[in-house]
Amino acid sequence: MSSTFPSLSAKLxxxxxxxxxxxxxLTADPRIVSLAGxxxxxxxxxxxxxxxxxxxxLAGSGCLQYTESPGWGPLRAVLAERESARLxxxxxxxxxxxxxxxxxxLSLLAEVLLDPGxxxxxxxxxxxxxxxxxxxxxxxxxxxxxxxxGMRVDALRELLAxxxxxxxxxxxxxxxxxxxxxxxxxxxxELGQLAERYGFWxxxxxxxxxxxxxxxxxxxxxxxxxxxxxxxxxSKIIAPTLxxxxxxxPDQVCRAVELLKQGADLCGSALTQxxxxxxxTDEDWLAGHLARVRDSYGTRAEALVNAVxxxxxxxxxxxxxxxxxxxxxxxxxxxxxxxxLAGALAEGVAYVPGSAFAAEDGYQGSMRMCFTTxxxxxxxxxxxxxxxxHAAAAV
Amino acid sequence: MSSTFPSLSAKLxxxxxxxxxxxxxLTADPRIVSLAGxxxxxxxxxxxxxxxxxxxxLAGSGCLQYTESPGWGPLRAVLAERESARLxxxxxxxxxxxxxxxxxxLSLLAEVLLDPGxxxxxxxxxxxxxxxxxxxxxxxxxxxxxxxxGMRVDALRELLAxxxxxxxxxxxxxxxxxxxxxxxxxxxxELGQLAERYGFWxxxxxxxxxxxxxxxxxxxxxxxxxxxxxxxxxSKIIAPTLxxxxxxxPDQVCRAVELLKQGADLCGSALTQxxxxxxxTDEDWLAGHLARVRDSYGTRAEALVNAVxxxxxxxxxxxxxxxxxxxxxxxxxxxxxxxxLAGALAEGVAYVPGSAFAAEDGYQGSMRMCFTTxxxxxxxxxxxxxxxxHAAAAV
Numbered sequence: 147m148s149s150t151f152p153s154l155s156a157k158l159x160x161x162x163x164x165x166x167x168x169x170x171x172l173t174a175d176p177r178i179v180s181l182a183g184x185x186x187x188x189x190x191x192x193x194x195x196x197x198x199x200x201x202x203x204l205a206g207s208g209c210l211q212y213t214e215s216p217g218w219g220p221l222r223a224v225l226a227e228r229e230s231a232r233l234x235x236x237x238x239x240x241x242x243x244x245x246x247x248x249x250x251x252l253s254l255l256a257e258v259l260l261d262p263g264x265x266x267x268x269x270x271x272x273x274x275x276x277x278x279x280x281x282x283x284x285x286x287x288x289x290x291x292x293x294x295x296g297m298r299v300d301a302l303r304e305l306l307a308x309x310x311x312x313x314x315x316x317x318x319x320x321x322x323x324x325x326x327x328x329x330x331x332x333x334x335x336e337l338g339q340l341a342e343r344y345g346f347w348x349x350x351x352x353x354x355x356x357x358x359x360x361x362x363x364x365x366x367x368x369x370x371x372x373x374x375x376x377x378x379x380x381s382k383i384i385a386p387t388l389x390x391x392x393x394x395x396p397d398q399v400c401r402a403v404e405l406l407k408q409g410a411d412l413c414g415s416a417l418t419q420x421x422x423x424x425x426x427t428d429e430d431w432l433a434g435h436l437a438r439v440r441d442s443y444g445t446r447a448e449a450l451v452n453a454v455x456x457x458x459x460x461x462x463x464x465x466x467x468x469x470x471x472x473x474x475x476x477x478x479x480x481x482x483x484x485x486x487l488a489g490a491l492a493e494g495v496a497y498v499p500g501s502a503f504a505a506e507d508g509y510q511g512s513m514r515m516c517f518t519t520x521x522x523x524x525x526x527x528x529x530x531x532x533x534x535x536h537a538a539a540a541v
Numbered sequence: 542m543s544s545t546f547p548s549l550s551a552k553l554x555x556x557x558x559x560x561x562x563x564x565x566x567l568t569a570d571p572r573i574v575s576l577a578g579x580x581x582x583x584x585x586x587x588x589x590x591x592x593x594x595x596x597x598x599l600a601g602s603g604c605l606q607y608t609e610s611p612g613w614g615p616l617r618a619v620l621a622e623r624e625s626a627r628l629x630x631x632x633x634x635x636x637x638x639x640x641x642x643x644x645x646x647l648s649l650l651a652e653v654l655l656d657p658g659x660x661x662x663x664x665x666x667x668x669x670x671x672x673x674x675x676x677x678x679x680x681x682x683x684x685x686x687x688x689x690x691g692m693r694v695d696a697l698r699e700l701l702a703x704x705x706x707x708x709x710x711x712x713x714x715x716x717x718x719x720x721x722x723x724x725x726x727x728x729x730x731e732l733g734q735l736a737e738r739y740g741f742w743x744x745x746x747x748x749x750x751x752x753x754x755x756x757x758x759x760x761x762x763x764x765x766x767x768x769x770x771x772x773x774x775x776s777k778i779i780a781p782t783l784x785x786x787x788x789x790x791p792d793q794v795c796r797a798v799e800l801l802k803q804g805a806d807l808c809g810s811a812l813t814q815x816x817x818x819x820x821x822t823d824e825d826w827l828a829g830h831l832a833r834v835r836d837s838y839g840t841r842a843e844a845l846v847n848a849v850x851x852x853x854x855x856x857x858x859x860x861x862x863x864x865x866x867x868x869x870x871x872x873x874x875x876x877x878x879x880x881x882l883a884g885a886l887a888e889g890v891a892y893v894p895g896s897a898f899a900a901e902d903g904y905q906g907s908m909r910m911c912f913t914t915x916x917x918x919x920x921x922x923x924x925x926x927x928x929x930x931h932a933a934a935a936v
Binding site: 150151152154155156157158161185186188191193196197200201204205208209210211212213245246247249250253257258259260261275278279282313341345346347372373381385386387388389396398399402405406408409410411412413414415416417418 | 546547549550551552553556580581583586588591592595596599600603604605606607608640641642644645648652653654655656670673674677708736740741742767768776780781782783784791793794797800801803804805806807808809810811812813
């Protein structure tokens with residue numbers, strides 16, 4: 147028997163496992179309070195409601211077969227209704243496409259929208275799942291910085307004026323991962339205008355928009371232009387185990403994605419899509435459920451932000467936690483968060499260094515902290531541990 | 542608002558919807574007996590057993606989170622155990638990878654194993670889901686004919702001797718879709734030897750191997766060489782709605798697929814994977830369930846084959862139905878099955894013309910018939926309708 151295997155594709159050489167995934171393996175130690183994760187809180191997931199929906203879907207004549215590639219019809223119908231309300235126009239069924247989590251939408255869209263060498267604009271810091279997909283597609287990537295009002299659309303405007311012609315601009319419009327910020331309404335309008343003027347697609351990646359704490363998220367970027375492809379997900383509002391994401395896009399984009407999905411995995415699970423349908427159509431229940439999640443996350447976010455500000459004062463600037471799952475913090479005193487991590491782990495706290503989210507490099511003084519899975523006193527203790535690690539690093 | 546959208550990727554021009562999918566839309570008419578489908582029988586799917594497993598998975602502390610990219614640990618463990626028994630060696634967990642249906646394994650493997658322009662050998666007629674994936678990967682495709690003993694491995698040997706160097710050879714080893722035939726043991730051994738001698742990968746695509754009627758399928762191709770990547774699926778033995786497929790492959794291949802799966806869809810559904818685990822570990826129940834499916838499909842297959850032979854005599858040569866879901870028939874009298882289809886639909890019967898499965902062209906006198914979803918008297922009626930369409934076409 148041969149011990150040397152045939153070779154693998156040359157393009158794999160450029161791929162590497164996410165630094166975050168590798169870090170998460172280190173933080174499985176129960177003595178470490180992890181702010182490094184990116185998971186919604188399993189305790190807040192509606193286990194009993196999901197179980198009831200599963201039982202209903204599996205009783206009687208529920209579908210056990212392959213389902214249609216664009217998704218279970220009734221799920222597409224309720225998503226069309228919800229998105230119509232959000233976008234202020236009637237979204238037809240043909241423009242709604244269900245994917246295996248919204249990550250699948252990103253990866254199929256990269257194939258549908260990008261030729262090799264195409265220019266893709268991402269935000270900096272960036273959602274690493276998007277970076278991974280665009281890199282694998284062979285795109286040329288340019289990063290536009292975030293500020294407190296989200297993507298610096300003025301910087302994009304200058305890039306376009308200088309002659310750059312992106313095929314696609316990716317934005318996490320609400321409660322950015324990792325940046326924590328939300329794109330301001332005026333910038334949303336301008337982004338839509340630029341997309342039409344210069345003929346590019348915007349992918350509005352919005353898994354967190356319903357997780358607002360004080361006031362609803364602004365009208366979607368997709369409400370300003372039909373050049374915007376909008377992605378949503380049940381993972382953060384119901385549970386990741388359903389693997390239900392969705393896309394709202396022009397018919398021609400949906401049909402192209404449909405062809406690729408047939409090759410990628412034929413179709414999604416009728417079972418988990420029926421469960422999602424049941425929960426999303428149960429409006430009163432859903433409203434109550436979302437209110438509970440918002441309340442809980444809001445309390446945790448406030449505890450984390452207050453502790454960081456009280457502990458570090460002017461040595462750290464961190465985002466207001468207005469929604470979503472993350473707080474982004476920048477040290478102003480020259481702290482290197484990657485260098486500090488070993489000390490932090492020794493003190494019993496984990497975070498993700500900002501450099502893990504850099505499109506190129508940078509963010510050596512930054513970190514992402516996830517507040518979803520720890521109670522306020524635990525978050526306060528995590529910040530106390532961080533302060534000890536910071537003090538030790540400064541010696 | 543602009544009415545012209547930005548352009549889509551140029552590579553989409555080469556993609557088209559499967560002719561079979563388009564045909565299936567025509568056969569939704571309840572007056573038509575469809576032999577055209579490729580679906581397992583929903584009536585034989587273990588609805589109550591799945592519901593019990595779902596309830597167990599959703600009770601207590603079952604996982605609602607993202608799961609690991611290579612799959613739910615206990616599912617990989619039971620698959621490793623089952624495959625160890627099948628392959629006659631201890632398969633470690635690291636060599637088992639769960640995918641979103643086995644179609645996803647095919648599509649991720651195409652990315653992992655193929656550089657653009659690589660040579661891929663398929664069987665002729667071919668599984669169209671594989672053809673679609675290899676074409677999308679930009680592979681050069683060469684087709685090797687099937688005969689009653691499966692792939693003509695002698696023809697592959699000649700191709701290799703002539704200097705062709707495939708990166709990958711794809712085979713549906715048991716109860717071929719669409720060809721109905723099973724690769725003979727001596728050919729399995731030679732295919733493994735050739736893979737090692739010439740340094741190519743074999744993808745042994747085996748969704749039907751457990752659906753044998755009279756005697757168990759031969760030892761897998763993967764039992765002859767470690768150059769063989771073996772694919773399996775729960776879709777045909779439990780239910781497609783789970784979207785659970787799996788791959789047994791060397792560790793380096795699994796790790797490369799893992800990197801790509803993170804970009805493709807992060808991970809599968811812990812819920813459907815827990816359900817699959819529950820059913821696959823319940824050995825006594827599973828043995829009884831598979832016996833019922835085999836018995837039912839075997840009776841239907843026999844009814845179809847007997848009716849075809851009694852009706853058409855020497856004008857048709859059709860495969861013995863020893864397992865799986867399909868019978869392949871060749872007209873020997875010059876009948877053009879694509880031309881005859883309109884007449885057949887008018888008589889109330891549908892099938893898939895052989896040309897839909899041709900890697901290049903050919904099989905104008907052939908058809909694929911699926912026997913899984915019709916009772917024996919319905920299958921006999923279908924063949925009577927086919928005979929009327931055939932008689933009309935011959936006029």
